[in-house]
Amino acid sequence: MLTKQTVKFTKSLQNKKFRRLYNQFIIEGEKSVLEVLSSDFKIQKLLVTSYFHAKYKELLAPFSGIIELAGDTELDSIGSLQSNDAAIAVCAVNEVLLPETIKGEWVIALDNINDPGNLGTIIRIADWYGISKIICSEDTADFYNPKVINASKGSFLRVKVHYTDLSAFLKQQRVSVYGADLHGENIHTASFKEVGILVMGNEAHGISEGVKACITQMLTIPRFGQAESLNVGIATAICCDRIKSAQSV
Structure with missing residues (x-):
């Protein structure tokens, strides 16, 4: 049983x-906790069920932090997952330095993305397409929100997420900045450079006016149905798929 303090x-x-x-x-669930054990995140404490402790006894042996055993239903009550029969890792926040300029790579910029599930999904998408950095406006959902961590499915370990004044950051860049918008060039016919920034806007209101002023080219995903x-x-x-496909041609 876990202590009341824990x-x-x-x-x-x-x-x-x-x-x-x-x-x-916190990081929750068997797969995510196993991944963080071999990452550069510092784990302060592990809360584990007897099942997890027995199954991964050898893997946990080198761990020098605190391990506390939890009852079968305790993790469900203190975490955000509906069901967790494995583990929760309590980790220290990593310091991530914001790059001054973008060079030699594609980066995603997020302008006021409110929903933590959307942010987690975008982190996972960035990881899939080999994009290692996401620049967020200061009002975007918190990277360390458990819903973001869970939705990223482990990709939060490989994608660096930075928070800053987005319009000020974009003004400093010397690469093309593309924005997704209802009114722009058809993304299927647009051309893309080897380096750039893709800006995605708020779920309801799109890209803010201040950030729009920094965009080189607006892009539209054409609609063929009624959604x-x-x-x-x-x-x-x-x-991301269109940008990466254009580069491989």
């Missing part, structure tokens, strides 16, 4: 205020 503290990390206060966050709009995660995947 339960209270772990639950508090679902709140952005306490994540910032303690500079810690009103696309989810921002799906739209990001389509844009």
Whole structure:
């Protein structure tokens, strides 16, 4: 059984205020915890069920941090997953330095993406397409929100996410900046350079006016049916696929 102090503290990390206060966050589930064990994230404490502890006894042997055994239903009550019969890792937040300029790579920029599930999905998409950096406006969902971590399916370990004044950052860049918008060039006929920034806007309002002023070229995913709009995660995947396909031609 976990101590009351451990339960209270772990639950508090679902709140952005306490994540910032303690500079810690949680990772949940068997697969994600196993991945973080071999990452550069510093694990402060592991909360594990007897099943997880027995199954991965040899893997856990070198771990020098604290390990606490949890009852079968305890992890469900203190985490964000509906069911977790494995583990929760309490980790220290990594310091990520914002690059001054983008060189030699494609980067995704997110302008006020509110939904943590969308952010997690976009991190996973970036990882799939070999994009290692995401630049977020300061009002975008918190990277360390458990819903973001869970939705990224482990990709948060490989994609660096930075927060900054997005319009100020884009003004400093010397690469092409593309924005997804309802009014722009057909993405299927547009040409793309080897280096650039893809900007995706807010789920309801699109790209803000300040960020729009920094965009070199607007892109549109043409609609062939009657749907009103696309989810921002799906739209990001389509844009990334088109950009990478154009580069391989």
